Amino acid sequence: MPDIIAPTLPNPVDYAVPGFILLILLEMIWARRTAPEKYEPNDTLSSLLFGFGSTVAGALTAGLLGTLFATLYQFRITTIPFIWWAWIACFVLDDLAYYWFHRAAHRIRWMWASHVNHHSSQHYNLSTALRQTWTGFIALSFIFRLPLLLIGFHPAMVLFVGGINLIYQFWIHTEAIGRLPRFIEAVMNTPSHHRVHHGVNPRYLDTNYAGVFIIWDRMFGTFTPELDEEPVRYGIVKQLGGFNLLWSVFHEWVGIGQDLWRAPWGSKLGYLFGPPGWTHDDSRDTSDSIKARLVDGHEAAD
Amino acid sequence: MPLPPELALIDWTLVGKMGGSLIGIGLLYIVAWKMGLGGDPRIADEAEARLLAYDGLYGFDAEDVALDKAGMSALLRDAASRHALTFRVGNRFVTRLVPNTVGARLDQTLLTINLHEPDLPPVILNLGDQAQYWASGLRHIPDA
Ligand SMILES: [Zn+2]
Ligand SMILES: [Zn+2]
Numbered sequence: 001m002p003d004i005i006a007p008t009l010p011n012p013v014d015y016a017v018p019g020f021i022l023l024i025l026l027e028m029i030w031a032r033r034t035a036p037e038k039y040e041p042n043d044t045l046s047s048l049l050f051g052f053g054s055t056v057a058g059a060l061t062a063g064l065l066g067t068l069f070a071t072l073y074q075f076r077i078t079t080i081p082f083i084w085w086a087w088i089a090c091f092v093l094d095d096l097a098y099y100w101f102h103r104a105a106h107r108i109r110w111m112w113a114s115h116v117n118h119h120s121s122q123h124y125n126l127s128t129a130l131r132q133t134w135t136g137f138i139a140l141s142f143i144f145r146l147p148l149l150l151i152g153f154h155p156a157m158v159l160f161v162g163g164i165n166l167i168y169q170f171w172i173h174t175e176a177i178g179r180l181p182r183f184i185e186a187v188m189n190t191p192s193h194h195r196v197h198h199g200v201n202p203r204y205l206d207t208n209y210a211g212v213f214i215i216w217d218r219m220f221g222t223f224t225p226e227l228d229e230e231p232v233r234y235g236i237v238k239q240l241g242g243f244n245l246l247w248s249v250f251h252e253w254v255g256i257g258q259d260l261w262r263a264p265w266g267s268k269l270g271y272l273f274g275p276p277g278w279t280h281d282d283s284r285d286t287s288d289s290i291k292a293r294l295v296d297g298h299e300a301a302d
Numbered sequence: 303m304p305l306p307p308e309l310a311l312i313d314w315t316l317v318g319k320m321g322g323s324l325i326g327i328g329l330l331y332i333v334a335w336k337m338g339l340g341g342d343p344r345i346a347d348e349a350e351a352r353l354l355a356y357d358g359l360y361g362f363d364a365e366d367v368a369l370d371k372a373g374m375s376a377l378l379r380d381a382a383s384r385h386a387l388t389f390r391v392g393n394r395f396v397t398r399l400v401p402n403t404v405g406a407r408l409d410q411t412l413l414t415i416n417l418h419e420p421d422l423p424p425v426i427l428n429l430g431d432q433a434q435y436w437a438s439g440l441r442h443i444p445d446a
Contacts, residue, residue, distance in 0.1 A: 014319060021326040025333065032337045039339035040392040041331055048327040055323070059316070122394040127330070202360065233357060239396045241389075242421030251420075290360050 004081055006156045012163040013055075020170060024126045030176050031125070038175060042243045044127045049245055050117055051130030061137040068142075069155035076152040090153045091161045091212075094145065098165060098211035101144040103222065106206050106287075112276045113252035114139030120248055122235040124198050129173035134249050168212050169194075179226075189214045192226045199232040200239075202294040205287035237277065237285060252276075340393045344373030351376035355386045358397030362386050368436050371428040377413070377436055383444055387415055389425045402443035413437055 024044075031038045080086045105115035117133040133139070148158050172194040179185060179192050189210040197208040207224035210217050217223035226232065240248055259271040259279075267280035277286035304310070334340075345351050348367040355362045355378045364378035364386065375389040377400075385400040398417055405416040405424075411433045416424040429436055 017319075017323060017326070021330065024330055028330070028334060028337060028339060031339055036337070036339045037341045037343065037393055039334055040394075041334040041340060043392050044334050044339075045327070045331045048330060052320075052323055052327060056320070122392070235394075237360075239358070239394075240391070240421065241396055241398070241417070241419050242391055242423075244421035247421040285360055294360060 004079060004154065006154050007082060009156050009160045012160065013166060016167045016170070020126070020130060023171070027126045027174060027176055035175075038123065038125055039127070040123060043121055043123050044125075046243050046245060046248060047121055047123075047127040047131040050134070050249070051132050053134045053245075053249065054132035054136075057134040057137070065137070065142060066155070068146075069149055069158065072146055072149040073155050076150055078152040080152040080154070080157075082154065082157065086153070087157065087161070090148065090157050091164065093148055093151075093153075094158065094161045095165060095210075095212045096216060097144040097148060098162075099209050099216035099220070101141060102209040102211065103220075104144070105139070105141065106209065107275050108273055109252075109256065109276050109278065110272055111139045111141065113256055114141060116236060116252045116276075117249060119198060119236050120240050122233075122239060124173060124175055124195060124232070124234045126170065126173050128198070128234075129170045135253065165211050173198075185214075187213060187215060193217075193223075195232045195234075196224050196226050198234045200235050200237060201230055201233055202290045203227075203230065204232060205237070205290060237287070237290070343390070343393050343395075345369060345376055345388070345395070346373065348376075351378060351388055354388045354395050355397045358388065358395070359386055359399060362397070362399075368427070368429045368432050371430060375425055375427050377415075377427060377429070379439060383439070383442060385440060385443055387417070387425060400440065400443060402445060404440060404443070406437060406440045408433055408437040413440075415440070 028039055080090075101111075102115075105111040114133040114135040117135075118128075118131050121128050121131055133141075136142075145158060145162065149155060169189070172189055172191045174191050175195065177191040180188075180190050184190060185192065189208075189212055193208045193210065193214050196204045197210075199205070204224060207222050208214070208217050209222055214223065240251070256271060260268055263271050263280060270278050270280060275286050275288065277284045277289070282289070345354065348369060351367050351369055352364045354376070355364055362378065362384075363380050365381050366379045368377045370376060375387065378386045378388070380386075386397050387400050388395055388397040390396075400415065400417070405418070407414040407416075411428055411430050413427045413429055413433045413436060414424050415427070427433075
């Protein structure tokens, strides 16, 4: 396999952080004028500390992840150079990988225990975008990206486009933007589509998994449009009862531990890898059971 | 002058980035407070309490409602004598089904309900002369 010399690429998220802070400030000013209830100081602080802790956790596992990426890259089927079309292909395929990661993160409790962090605010504003998990590595959030390395995209390119994807997703966490022109809403993930993804209304649960391109949801049958007659209520099915940061970060992991301890032997795997809310005696709601009960004419998506 | 060897071990760029982020977080928090963001929402009436419980528990159909005098919380009961507690967290409301193992304490008009969740202090409802009636109801919650 030919070796290629990778350019030294920065982490794009580092450069975006000052922009994030500035845009949150501007959205707060907008909220003060139009709808002060859209921000709540303790909620904002909690979301921002989630973001901070997530970067610390990311730095701690970066070495392991880098080693894993480099090792797998050695087994690539071809070598894709650093040229313009490779960047585009890598970005699009990484976004497809993100779609499947994200769908799994909502349907497999082990992964949800980490991703729930991003959803556990009842608010939806730019600070919510920074509400990122601390336990993504443990939840194996990276596995959907590994095929890109085996195809032959360089680890540095894969990490870079992943950063751009994350930055794109920042600005869609807002209620300040209604709908965009139809051709944008048709192709791109937008504030409207992603509001639906954060919704706990029965019809909105487990839909719109897209990162950058909404086309994946349209292709794989998980797209749901935002309806004017059904304003989105945000958060998780069992909303958090407070702002305790460590509990907010780890509550679902604690829940898994408690359920594993109590569950009969034959059902332990279900509590680990079944959908969130799954129980051996159907004593809790899952998004499927909620939809079946409360959405007219529902057919389960998965 | 080069840094002493101990200090050279520290990744100062990383420290700078982390410090900058923490300062940014602190500033945004203070700005949110100073701007008075959040407000002070209350449960206006029984209909709103019913709706909050219905949405929060995906179909809780309340027959009877007791509203806290300040509108900070509400206690609801359905036809099967299940009880739901709706309370404020920040400027949003959360509803929980009250388990029949709940710790409830009555003090004149004040009913204190402890759901024993790690991030949730006991919820205190001022139910006026209805407090006694609802305290007794909490002792008769059916098994889940
Ligand atoms: Zn999600
Ligand atoms: Zn989001």
